[in-house]
Amino acid sequence: MIKVSNLYHSYNKDEHYAVKDVSFEVEEGEIFGFLGPSGAGKSTTQNIMTGLLQLQKGNVTVAGYDVKTISNKMFNQIGMSFEESNVYSKLSAKENLEFYRKLFDVETRDPMELLRLVGLHDKADIRAGEFSKGMKHRLTFARSMINNPTLWFLDEPTTGLDPAIASEIKGIIREQNKKGVTIFLTTHNMYIADELCDRVAFIVDGELLLIDSPRNLKLQYGDKLVEVEYIKEGETIKESFSTIQKEDLDKLQEVIGKYEIQTMHTKEATLEEIFIKVTGRELV
C-alpha cells in the first residue's frame, strides 16, 4: 500500500535533513504505527506521502501512485485526519462535511452518519467555530472518512480527547481496519500504538531505527523488569531494573544488599520503555 525508499528531505535544501534515508513498506490491511518524539520527522514523512510537501530525494509510492507525478485521483482513495483540526469555522459541522463530499469522484458517506459516529450528531447545525477543541478534532477525524478511504492517515487521532471519546475513536479505527482499510498512524502515544498497531516504526532525528510488531519487540527487548521501591538516606526511591542486562542485575543486587526494600514487583516492559531503551530518548 505504501512503499518508501531512501527518502531524504531538507526544508532549507541543505545538509540539515529533517528526514534521512528513511525506507519502509506498509502492507495492505495493516495498522502501521509511526512513532517518535517531537521533531523526529513524522509529519514531514507523512506530508511527503500525501503530496503536501514536494518529494526531494528518494522514491515514494502510495496506493499505487508514484508521488513524483501525483494525481488528484490518488486522493479518492486517501483519507487524512490532521493533528491540528482544520475545518471551516464559519460553516456548520454538517456544511463542512457536505462541502468536502463534493470534492471526490467516488461514493461518499452520509455526513449525518459520520457525525453520529463521532458523537456530534446533535451539533450538526452549529458552526464549527463555536466548537471546543475536542469537538473540532472529532469533526476533522470524521471528515477524513468521508470518501471511504482505503488508505487512512491518522495524525495523533486521540490526542486531547477525553478517555471515553478516545476509546470510541479507537473502536472506530479498529472497525475500519476490519473492513480492510490500511492505516498509517502517527503518534507519540505508545499505549495507543501498542493497542492498535500490527507493526510500529521508531523514528528519531529523522532516522528510522527499527520496524517490528509490538509483540516481537516485547519478546526481544521486553525482558522482565523488576520494579523496586527502597529507602536511601531517608528518601523513598523507585527504580526499574532489567533482569537480563548484566549492568542492571549488578545494580539490583547492590540495592538489595545495601538498602531497606519496601516493595518489589516484576512487570512486563511497556512499548514506551522499549522505545527509550532502543533509542536512548524519551518520548516527549
Next chain:
Amino acid sequence: MKLWHSFLKEMKLSARGFYFYVEILVAVIILVMILFVVPENFRSVEDEYLFYDWPEGVFEEFVLPTLMEDDLDGKIESVEVEGDDILYPAQLIESEGTRYYIFESEEAVLRLTDLDRPKIGAIIRMDEQSQPYYEYYLQGYETQRLRNVYSIFHILDFDLMEAEFESQEVRSLTDGYLELSDRENIVPAMLTFNGSMMGVFIIAAYIFLDKQSGIIKAYAITASSVWQYLMSKVLVVLVSTILSTVIIVVPIMRLQPNYGILFVLLLASGLFSSTLGLVVASFYRNMMQAFGILYFLMIGLMLPAIAYFTPSWNPAWVQWIPTYPLIQAFKETILVNGDIGYVAWVSLGFFIASGILFVFANARYKKTLVS
C-alpha cells in the same frame, strides 16, 4: 462541478465573513463622498493681491470701472486682511473666478503675498511715459509656461488679443462627445481603486485565513485541484468587485455608461488584481508579513490616479503602470461615445496578463502548500 461547489462554499463563507462587507462598505463610503462631498464642478476662486502705485485719482477713474464690470454684486467691499497680527485694509472686488484685493500700500501686498500665498501678488506702477508696468510676486511653484505668459502678456495689445480670441472657432472632432463633470471625472479613478485594486488585498486576506487555519491543507488532500481552489476565490472576488462597482456607478452615472463593455473591463481588471493578489500571497504566511509589499503595490498602482488628476504631471514611466490604461479605459466606458475599441484592447491585455499570473500562481501553490 467541484469548482462550482467550491465557489458556492466560498460565497457562503464570505457572506458570513468580514472582508466582503468591508468592500461593500468602502464602496458605499466612496459613493456618499462623491455624491455629497465632491461638488458637481469645482469652482475654485483664486485671490489676487494688488497695489496700484499711481497718482491719486487715476486708479479710481481708469481701472476701477473695468474691474467693477466683472464684479458679481456691483459693490466694492471694504475689508481688512490680517497678517502677523496686523490688519491691512483693502477693497475687495469679487468676480466669477477671482477675488481682487486692492491694498493701500506696497508693504501690505509683499507681506501678505508671503503669508497667505494667494495665486498672485502684484504692484502696478507707472513709468516716466505714464505707461503702467507690473511687478508680479509668484509663489514659486508656477510652471515655466505660466511665467512666460506673464512676461509677454503686457507686450501685446489687449484689445487685439481679445478680438483674435473671439474670432477663432473651436470644434470637436466627434459629435456628442460630452465632457464629464468634475464629479463624474472622479469615477474612473475610484473604480480602479475600489473595483480592482481592493481585489489584491481581499483575495490575499482570504488566502491567509485559509493558510492560518490549515484549511488549505485539508483541501489539498481532496481529489480537487489547486486551480479549482484558487479559481473559486477569484470568482468570489469578481462577484464583490462587480457588486461594489455597481454601487458606485449606477447612482452617479445612471444610464450613461456602456454597461456591456464596462462589465467586460471589470472582469478583466478584477481577474488581474485577484490573480496578482494570489501570486503575492503565495510568498508569505500571513497578512503581517505581506503587508509591506501589498502597501507598496497599492501606492504604485495609485500613482496613475495622481497623473490622471494632475494634467501637468504625466511622466512616461507612469504610463507603464497597468492602472494607467485602466483609468483611461474606465473613463471611456462611462463617456457618451467613448472609445470602445480602446477599452476592448485594454481588456484583452488584462485578460492575457491575468492568465499568465494565474498559471504562475497555480504552480506556486502546488509547491508551497505546507511550507
